[in-house]
Amino acid sequence: MGVQNYLYLSAILFTIGAAGVLLRRNAIVVFMCVELMLNATNLAFVTFARIHGNLDGQIIAFFVMVVAAAEVVVGLAIIVTIFRTRRSTSVDDANLLKY
Amino acid sequence: MTPAVSDPLLAAAHTSTTEAFGFWVLAPIAVLAALGMLFVRKAVHSALLLATTMIVLAVFYLAQSGPFLGIVQIVVYTGAVMMLFLFVLMLVGVDSSDSLVETLRGQRLTGLLLALGFGVLVVGALGRSAFDDVTVVGLGTANADGNVEGIARLLFTDYVLAFEVTSALLITAALGAMVLAHRERHTPRKSQRELSEERFRSDEHPGPLPPPGVYARHNAVDFPALLPDGSTSDLSVSRVLVARGDVQDVQPAVETTEQRSIEAGEAPEDVRPGPTQGGRY
Numbered sequence: 574m575g576v577q578n579y580l581y582l583s584a585i586l587f588t589i590g591a592a593g594v595l596l597r598r599n600a601i602v603v604f605m606c607v608e609l610m611l612n613a614t615n616l617a618f619v620t621f622a623r624i625h626g627n628l629d630g631q632i633i634a635f636f637v638m639v640v641a642a643a644e645v646v647v648g649l650a651i652i653v654t655i656f657r658t659r660r661s662t663s664v665d666d667a668n669l670l671k672y
Numbered sequence: 673m674t675p676a677v678s679d680p681l682l683a684a685a686h687t688s689t690t691e692a693f694g695f696w697v698l699a700p701i702a703v704l705a706a707l708g709m710l711f712v713r714k715a716v717h718s719a720l721l722l723a724t725t726m727i728v729l730a731v732f733y734l735a736q737s738g739p740f741l742g743i744v745q746i747v748v749y750t751g752a753v754m755m756l757f758l759f760v761l762m763l764v765g766v767d768s769s770d771s772l773v774e775t776l777r778g779q780r781l782t783g784l785l786l787a788l789g790f791g792v793l794v795v796g797a798l799g800r801s802a803f804d805d806v807t808v809v810g811l812g813t814a815n816a817d818g819n820v821e822g823i824a825r826l827l828f829t830d831y832v833l834a835f836e837v838t839s840a841l842l843i844t845a846a847l848g849a850m851v852l853a854h855r856e857r858h859t860p861r862k863s864q865r866e867l868s869e870e871r872f873r874s875d876e877h878p879g880p881l882p883p884p885g886v887y888a889r890h891n892a893v894d895f896p897a898l899l900p901d902g903s904t905s906d907l908s909v910s911r912v913l914v915a916r917g918d919v920q921d922v923q924p925a926v927e928t929t930e931q932r933s934i935e936a937g938e939a940p941e942d943v944r945p946g947p948t949q950g951g952r953y
Binding site for chain 1 (some may be wrong): 687691695699702707709715718719726732745748749752753757760775782783784786787788791795798808810811813815819827838841844845846848
């Protein structure tokens with residue numbers, strides 16, 4: 574088995590996450606699909622770190638995790654705030670900026 | 673394939689048979705769980721499937737000589753982040769499933785085609801790149817002092833500025849979450865007396881809600897109570913149970929009432945055949 578199989582898996586997972594962002598309507602599920610995309614890129618980073626033989630890829634993956642944690646906290650707070658005012662987490666209902 | 677080396681940190685240059693076996697067992701699980709996220713209806717199930725994918729990825733980090741990242745993945749992602757997701761799901765309500773109405777017409781099909789096209793592009797680009805010419809260096813030398821030590825050395829020398837900025841980011845995120853989640857109270861809190869007067873002024877039923885049904889066979893909370901006219905009371909079962917679809921049918925009980933009234937020689941005019949929805953009590 575070649576190391577590139579990890580990269581194929583990463584590409585497939587990223588695609589599934591992107592499809593989820595486009596297809597699902599629940600804001601929380603959309604957010605989870607974004608997390609899946611971030612995880613897929615992390616796998617690619619770790620694999621490239623192994624191919625190149627230095628730890629920079631793992632450092633970048635570590636920073637991605639930190640930023641993702643911050644992003645989850647703020648994003649979920651926004652979702653809860655929207656749910657309080659509109660009683661819904663569907664991304665279709667948050668359309669006040671439409672007109 | 674080379675035979676498995678005893679030290680996993682040095683074995684990174686080539687994939688061993690053990691690693692290949694693990695990959696072909698775990699990778700389908702990750703892909704299936706990720707695909708399941710797209711198709712399950714309930715958000716809680718999506719969260720559990722995402723946790724599965726994340727644990728599989730953590731195993732892959734461990735296999736690719738990144739033990740620090742593997743552990744951090746489990747602690748931070750499947751531990752903290754997924755718990756945060758589940759807490760928010762609990763706040764928002766378990767019954768928050770997707771609506772099947774398309775706001776934009778054809779959006780589902782377009783999104784699926786776009787995602788498919790993107791996947792074909794990325795996988796095609798990977799397939800065209802010449803991996804056979806690349807020699808996989810492996811992290812044997814970089815991890816010579818240990819993976820955690822290697823990462824720490826890089827983090828506090830080359831990446832120290834990014835590391836410091838990260839702390840500012842985390843503090844800002846924590847503050848932002850507190851500001852967003854904080855609700856300012858504009859009106860004074862209502863006293864119990866005011867609440868009670870308000871309730872009696874409105875045309876709602878002022879008393880407590882009716883309890884669930886108590887029957888000879890069942891007296892569980894998921895059985896609605898029967899009203900004098902034979903219909904069921906929607907208020908007697910919890911709203912959460914109704915949303916989950918867990919409310920049991922009391923059809924047999926209604927039928928026995930009907931039969932008894934027929935046996936008694938009365939016309940069952942008041943007895944409705946099934947449990948009717950929408951009663952106020």
